[in-house]
Amino acid sequence: MIIEQGCTSRPLHDRVLQHANGRQSSPLVGYLFVLLGLGAFASLPGASAQAAELSTRDVTMQLHQAKPGQPPAFTDMDLSFMDLAGLDFKGADLTGADLYGSDLTGANLIGANLSETRLDRATLIRTNFSEANLEEATLLRPNIFATLAFSSYDVARFTNARLVNARLIGFFKNINFRGADLTDADFSPLRDRPDTIGTVGRTQMTAADFTGAVARSTNFTQAVLDFSTFVDADLTGANFKRANLTRANFAGADVTGANFTDAIIDGANLTGVKGLETAKGLNIALSGLVKDAATDAEKVAQ
């Protein structure tokens, strides 16, 4: 492209207009052109909403006014610390949204797209994520309690949700991951940083339900999974290193290539488990259990 001498100081839009008309135009016309363009952009649906800060009322109205088959989009929006309790986000597109510290108590997120969202420190009491896409989402230390007393009624539901590559740390007691896809998800504790206090401990998932879930190469390192259910789950290559699996139920699960090194598996149900022979560390744990049982039997006999 050849730029004529003397034209470089002129605004680009003016030159574009001049080129389009094939004649010299007033700079005023060029400015009007730009203003009209900006006005048209601002009138586009979603453009103004993204530019302005959304309030809870705005979110509610967008959800309420959404037409059937056209779920509202909150892509990449900052929804942090917002009160979104009880709202119906069914099927909504929240890709990349920041939901840090937001209150999603009782919210309906069935089938919503939450990929790459940040749900850290969010309140997830009775939140329904069934069928939702949470690929590469982070859920660091969410709040799942309505009161100080634990109630299984309060737990969030992730039935058939997609949590591929998701990062989860915190207290997920009784959580429901039935049929969920947890491939490459990470439940391991954060590495302690020096000179800090209040470091995050192991992820607590006592009595969690992974029935029929896909947890290929999922990282359960140090997770507390006692009394959890992995019936018919695909645990191929999953990492249970130093996890607490006391009385967990693995009936019918596939543990091919899974790592159980230093895991506690006292009382675990391994009936019908596939791939036991290829699981790492499980034979040691099992032999330890057998040895303990034999010792106990000897004590009883004496």
Place this chain on the structure above:
Amino acid sequence: MRPAWASNRLWLALLFAALVALSGFALRGFVAPVGAVSQLRDVDTALVVAVDVSNSVDDKRYRLQLKGIADALEDPGVISAILNGPRSAILVSIVAWSDKPEIALPWMMISSPEEARGVAQRVRRLPRYGGEFTCMARMLRFVTDKVLPQTPVNSFRSVVDVSGDGRDNCNPDQPVAAIRDELASYGTTINGLPILSGSQKDTLEQWYTENVKGGVGSFILPANGFEDFGRAIRQKFVVEITFGPDQIGREYAGRNRPDGRLISR
């Protein structure tokens, strides 16, 4: 002469038609429940009744409030006010509020005496809601952000009825009056029904006037204790439903309060 099978066929057809008609009547109550917003039509007023269920409201007081609302909805004066409106229909919703507000009764449409009675029956059967504190700012925020934006049909005006026996004691992030002003800026009228009982008996009406009452034609109509709630809410409904915003409260000023004082405006 017609064959026998033709006669039988006629009877069968009549029987079938009768069965269809009867099933239609029988199913009517299930398919279109009384008062449900089954048919989309615009209404004159969208009325949110916010009921205090904090610690000071025991079972008896709670039931007195529900009975008062139900009786008011069945009151001939209230029904007449509804039916004589330009669109002859209103929407009603009840929010039970204390520590956290909850929708006790979702939006229900009233466009006939039968629907009014149906809604009243539902109000009488509402379960017990309860809580500790009087978090009015939180309730107004809830109504502003969650309840009114989800009004299922267009309404000529929206009114929030706030009743309670105490001032906000939740140390809210935003003052009650600030949220009241925001709600009023959306065109909503906020009316107050302070229940004058207990330690705040002498000051509550003034507090409601300064912090709760807002919007076009808003007013305060106090009740002298929970036993007087039914009388007050009935009068309040009639005023809110009957008159245009510029007339609200004027007709009742000075003659419907038990002590004869003017309604705060």
